[in-house]
Structures are given as structure tokens and as C-alpha cells.
Amino acid sequence: MSALPDRTGRTGRTVRLTMAQALVRYLAALRVATETGAEPLFGGAFAIFGHGNVAGLGEALYQQRESFPTYRAHNEQGMAHAAIAYAKAHMRRRMMAVTTSIGPGATNLLTAAALAHVNRLPVLLLPGDVFVSRAPDPVLQQVEDFTDGSVSANDAFKPLSRYFDRIVYPEQLLTALPRAVAVLTDAAQCGPVTLALPQDVQTMAYDYPDEFFQPPLVRFRSVQPQDEELAEAAALLAGARQPLIVAGGGVLYGQAGAALRAFAERHGVPVAETQAGKGALPWDHPLQLGAIGVTGAPAANLLAGQADLVLAVGTRLQDFTTGSHTLFAQAQLLSLNVNAFDGLKRRGLGLLSDAKLGLERLSDRLGDWRAAEAWTARAQSQAREWRATVDAITARREVALPYDGEVIGAVQRSAPDSAGRDIVVCAAGTLPAELHKLWRTSSPGGYHMEYGYSCMGYEIAGGLGVKMARPDAEVVVMVGDGSYLMMNSELATSVMLGRKLIVVVLDNRGYGCINRLQQAVGGAPFNNLFDDCLQDGPGMPSIDFAMHARSLGAMAENVKTIPELEAALARARAADRSYLVCIATDPSRTTSEGGCWWEVAVPEVSEREQVRQARQAYEQDKQAQRNNQ
Numbered sequence: 001m002s003a004l005p006d007r008t009g010r011t012g013r014t015v016r017l018t019m020a021q022a023l024v025r026y027l028a029a030l031r032v033a034t035e036t037g038a039e040p041l042f043g044g045a046f047a048i049f050g051h052g053n054v055a056g057l058g059e060a061l062y063q064q065r066e067s068f069p070t071y072r073a074h075n076e077q078g079m080a081h082a083a084i085a086y087a088k089a090h091m092r093r094r095m096m097a098v099t100t101s102i103g104p105g106a107t108n109l110l111t112a113a114a115l116a117h118v119n120r121l122p123v124l125l126l127p128g129d130v131f132v133s134r135a136p137d138p139v140l141q142q143v144e145d146f147t148d149g150s151v152s153a154n155d156a157f158k159p160l161s162r163y164f165d166r167i168v169y170p171e172q173l174l175t176a177l178p179r180a181v182a183v184l185t186d187a188a189q190c191g192p193v194t195l196a197l198p199q200d201v202q203t204m205a206y207d208y209p210d211e212f213f214q215p216p217l218v219r220f221r222s223v224q225p226q227d228e229e230l231a232e233a234a235a236l237l238a239g240a241r242q243p244l245i246v247a248g249g250g251v252l253y254g255q256a257g258a259a260l261r262a263f264a265e266r267h268g269v270p271v272a273e274t275q276a277g278k279g280a281l282p283w284d285h286p287l288q289l290g291a292i293g294v295t296g297a298p299a300a301n302l303l304a305g306q307a308d309l310v311l312a313v314g315t316r317l318q319d320f321t322t323g324s325h326t327l328f329a330q331a332q333l334l335s336l337n338v339n340a341f342d343g344l345k346r347r348g349l350g351l352l353s354d355a356k357l358g359l360e361r362l363s364d365r366l367g368d369w370r371a372a373e374a375w376t377a378r379a380q381s382q383a384r385e386w387r388a389t390v391d392a393i394t395a396r397r398e399v400a401l402p403y404d405g406e407v408i409g410a411v412q413r414s415a416p417d418s419a420g421r422d423i424v425v426c427a428a429g430t431l432p433a434e435l436h437k438l439w440r441t442s443s444p445g446g447y448h449m450e451y452g453y454s455c456m457g458y459e460i461a462g463g464l465g466v467k468m469a470r471p472d473a474e475v476v477v478m479v480g481d482g483s484y485l486m487m488n489s490e491l492a493t494s495v496m497l498g499r500k501l502i503v504v505v506l507d508n509r510g511y512g513c514i515n516r517l518q519q520a521v522g523g524a525p526f527n528n529l530f531d532d533c534l535q536d537g538p539g540m541p542s543i544d545f546a547m548h549a550r551s552l553g554a555m556a557e558n559v560k561t562i563p564e565l566e567a568a569l570a571r572a573r574a575a576d577r578s579y580l581v582c583i584a585t586d587p588s589r590t591t592s593e594g595g596c597w598w599e600v601a602v603p604e605v606s607e608r609e610q611v612r613q614a615r616q617a618y619e620q621d622k623q624a625q626r627n628n629q
Contacts, residue, residue, distance in 0.1 A: 250314015
């Protein structure tokens with residue numbers, strides 16, 4: 001320690017640290033207020049060391065290993081996905097950092113950065129960077145720009161980050177770190193933050209004020225609705241007879257589930273859920289219509305097409321929710337959102353507010369107002385019918401070649417309280433559609449879907465992050481064979497860390513989802529299922545997923561039927577480590593009930609009659625699209 005005059009002239013104590021040491025010490029000192037008291041804001045860091053971070057940040061992480069754990073992963077994108085899932089499972093109240101080398105390690109984070117950006121999830125990315133001094137320029141893995149000497153590979157993070165900074169002086173941390181944390185914990189700005197760390201600057205020392213390592217307790221602020229906007233929103237709602245609530249991820253992140261339920265019950269307004277909002281209202285609530293949109297349930301989509309007002313709470317209204325702006329084009333839109341950017345979409349009336357406070361204050365303004373009695377009764381009837389349909393779909397066991405819906409039923413039956421304790425994790429392919437419709441959960445967070453970016457390969461890594469955040473829950477990862485082959489290495493990490501996952505692989509021998517879409521727009525089956533791919537030599541591979549999982553240290557088995565799957569899941573639940581079960585599934589069958597139009601552009605000119613017919617249908621369907629979004 002040494003003495004240093006502070007701004008007021010008093011003498012403050014300082015500590016001499018490298019930039020990397022100061023960064024890690026600051027992160028380790030951060031605490032966040034929770035219902036059970038103060039907890040570390042950061043759960044630690046994932047790290048894959050290489051040149052650019054092993055000497056500086058690696059040494060700093062080693063020094064703080066007791067207070068700030070470092071987890072070793074097998075793929076940079078995978079470990080960032082795990083960190084993002086950790087934050088999502090904590091409803092954005094806690095998070096993790098990720099560090100890599102300067103070259104491919106850094107650029108491997110770009111997909112994860114985009115995923116976090118789209119989903120508005122916090123993660124601190126700490127990629128190594130080239131020497132600021134440029135003494136050894138160009139270094140191994142350096143990307144050289146022939147016209148700009150200041151550019152490095154890390155500049156690619158700029159459009160993918162909510163906040164970006166390159167630390168070129170050690171003292172820059174004094175401003176950069178508080179700014180980074182402010183963005184990571186802001187309800188509206190929340191998303192990935194990138195601090196590029198030049199490897200020479202990581203090792204430079206500076207006399208940091210001791211008080212810098214005593215940061216204030218992090219508290220999450222709630223955005224208060226303005227009286228004028230509340231009055232306008234209440235007046236709009238009071239004039240509606242057939243309103244519908246669309247609940248998005250903001251309901252979960254704003255811890256507004258109880259407020260949503262109270263609003264729906266008091267005012268007789270049915271609720272439909274986006275992928276991010278699923279679980280905001282228990283699956284068996286009388287006013288729960290289920291999933292909405294392209295992957296939606298018939299009850300939700302039917303009423304969306306009849307509603308005169310849609311109250312969109314905490315949703316960014318992506319095309320899968322709105323049916324590419326056709327599903328509730330006839331309705332007045334009222335967007336309750338903490339982010340003004342989202343609140344203005346489709347030129348609806350925006351109510352800028354935290355979801356919980358907004359719903360509570362709006363309900364107070366409405367008083368005894370209720371939706372039309374016939375509308376509420378119709379919603380309850382449609383919801384009952386859909387729940388009965390889900391029962392029938394998921395109960396089927398004696399099928400020669402099962403499809404996703406029947407597998408989902410087996411997974412849910414394998415645990416008596418699965419609607420409360422299990423957390424299902426998924427990301428891409430057809431499974432998100434089937435799970436959105438058919439998975440039942442009674443608790444916020446029981447459904448963990450990455451569908452904002454629909455990123456293949458998120459599933460197992462994401463499952464690891466969820467298990468790290470929720471160690472007492474049974475985490476069930478459902479993944480297609482295509483996604484599994486794209487990224488599976490964090491299964492080994494789950495074994496190494498003792499974070500048990502149950503992984504259910506649905507093997508349809510290719511990219512079944514895109515194969516069906518390809519044909520739906522008039523294309524010939526081509527380059528998706530293994531049978532339709534260019535092959536030579538031995539031809540189509542016969543992949544033993546259970547053998548592969550065992551080679552990574554997990555327990556595993558292959559099954560063929562739903563009864564066999566149920567028996568295997570019982571063994572998986574009793575196992576002491578990650579357990580994979582693979583079952584062959586039908587690539588052609590899906591749940592026919594529900595869904596709506598989704599805009600996928602079809603070629604104007606083609607030699608194929610099927611494409612020309614698809615183009616004609618496409619042009620006709622676009623007529624229903626709201627064009628003033």
C-alpha cells in the first residue's frame with residue numbers, strides 16, 4: 001500500500017496491482033442485493049487460456065481463485081453460452097465473465113455475443129488483444145487491417161456489445177469497470193459487455209485507490225411508469241372488450257409473475273406466452289392459453305386473431321410472436337416495456353415501465369373494469385380444450401417411430417413433479433416449437449429456451465450454465481442430432497465439474513426442421529437429411545451417440561421406443577453423473593395443431609413448379625401482413 005491524495009485533498013490508501021489483478025479483484029468484490037441477502041454479482045469466470053490472456057489475466061485469476069472461481073471449458077463459444085445461461089437462470093440478477101486468447105479464442109465468442117445481445121442477457125466478455133506498444137507487431141493470431149493500424153479482431157465485437165471498451169491504460173479501469181457493470185445490470189440496456197484486454201496492458205501496474213475495491217452494493221432499479229402514460233394506457237384498455245395479454249421474457253426478468261396473475265384474474269384477461277415468457281403463468285391456470293405465434297397453440301392464436309387489444313408485456317415482438325405481423329394485425333397494440341425501443345414497435349402505444357410496477361399500477365387505474373364476460377369464458381373454454389389436446393398428444397406410447405411430441409410426453413412423465421422441479425433446456429430446430437406448445441411448467445425458469453437467436457449448439461453448454469445456477473434442479477437438455485454434433489464438448493465439462501445433466505438426443509438423421517421448411521417453400525429435399533446429402537466412400541454415417549457421450553465421461557444408452565425411453569430416463573435420474581439417452585425419431589411428423597404464417601421469402605422465378613406455387617401462396621399470404629410496423 002502507498003498514499004495518494006484524493007480529489008478532496010485527503011490522503012487515500014492505494015494498492016499497486018497489474019491491470020488484470022485489479023480487474024479480477026474488482027469483479028470479486030461486487031455484491032448484489034437479493035431476497036436472502038448480499039451475494040456475489042459474479043459467479044466466477046470461464047477461461048480458456050492462450051497467448052494474450054494466460055500471463056496477465058491467468059495469473060490474476062489464480063490469485064483470486066478462492067473468492068472468484070475459474071472454470072475451464074472445452075470451447076470458447078460453449079463456455080460463453082454456459083455463462084449466458086447462468087445469467088438467464090438467475091433472471092439476470094447474477095452473471096459470469098468469460099476470457100479468451102487474442103485470436104480464434106476471441107472470435108469464437110462472437111456468436112455467443114450476438115446471442116446475448118439479441119436475448120438481452122448479461123455476460124462480461126474479456127478477450128485478449130494485441131500489444132498496445134506494437135513492439136512485436138504483428139503477433140501470432142493478429143488480424144491486420146491494411147488501412148487502419150488500430151483495428152484488431154476484437155473490433156468485431158462492437159456491433160454485438162451493449163458496451164465496448166479497449167483498456168489501453170491500467171487506470172482506465174477506474175471508469176470502464178463501473179460503466180460495464182452499470183450496463184450489465186440495467187434492465188433496459190442489459191446485454192453483453194466487451195472489454196478488450198491488450199496483453200501488455202494486462203501486465204502493467206498502477207496504484208489503484210483502495211476504495212475502488214469496495215464498490216457499492218448493486219441494486220436493481222425498477223422503472224416507474226409515468227402518470228400521463230398510465231392514464232393513456234388505462235383509457236385504451238378500458239375501451240377494449242376482447243383484450244389479450246402477450247407475456248414475454250420481461251415478465252420473468254422483472255419478477256412479475258404474481259402481478260401478471262393478479263391482473264389477469266382481476267380483469268378477466270387471457271394470457272398467451274412467448275418463448276422467453278413461458279412459465280410466467282402456470283400451465284394449468286384457467287386463463288393460460290399457452291404458446292403464441294408461429295410455434296403457438298391453437299387457443300392462443302385463435303384469440304389473438306379475434307382480440308381488439310393486445311397488451312404486450314416485456315416482449316420485443318419478434319416475427320415468431322407476431323406471425324410476421326399478421327397474427328394480431330387487427331388489434332390495437334399496447335406495449336408495456338422497460339425498453340423504449342421495444343415499446344415503440346409496430347407503432348403501438350408504449351408504456352415505459354418495469355413489468356411488475358406497470359401491471360400493478362395499470363390494474364389500480366382500471367379498478368373494477370373487466371373484459372367482456374363472453375370473451376373471458378371463450379378463453380377459458382379454448383384453454384381447457386388445448387390442455388386436453390396436449391394430454392392426448394403426449395400420452396401416446398405405442399408408436400413405431402416416435403416424434404418430438406411423444407418424446408416430450410415421456411420426459412414429463414418420468415418425474416412426478418416435473419412441472420415444478422425440472423428445467424428443460426433447448427435452443428434450435430423443431431424442438432423449440434414442440435416444447436413451446438407441449439412442455440408444462442408451473443414455475444418461472446422451468447422452461448429455458450434460447451430462441452431469440454435460435455442458436456444450434458447452445459443446448460448442452462446452456463444446460464451446464466443452468467445447472468451451475470440451479471444445482472438442486474433436474475436439468476433436462478433436449479437436443480436434436482444436428483445440434484449435438486455441432487457442439488457437445490461441454491458435456492465433458494459437466495462431468496468434470498460434477499454438474500449432472502440429463503441429455504435426451506432426438507436423432508432424426510439430419511436437419512429435419514429445415515428439411516421440412518425447404519419443402520414447404522417448394523424446394524426439393526436437398527443437403528439437410530443425410531439421405532439427401534452428397535455422399536462418397538462409406539456414405540451416410542451411422543453415429544452412436546451413446547458411445548460418443550461415454551467417451552466424454554458421461555453415462556449413456558440408445559433406445560428405440562417410448563417405453564424403453566421411460567425406463568432409461570428412470571436410470572438417468574438415479575445416476576450420479578451426466579447421462580445421455582438417444583432415441584431415433586421421425587423427421588417428417590410434427591404437431592399439426594396450432595402455428596401460424598411465418599414470412600420466408602420464396603424465389604420469384606424458378607424452373608420448379610412447386611416453387612412457383614409456393615411463390616403464389618407467399619404473395620397471397622403477405623396481403624394479411626401489417627405493413628406499417
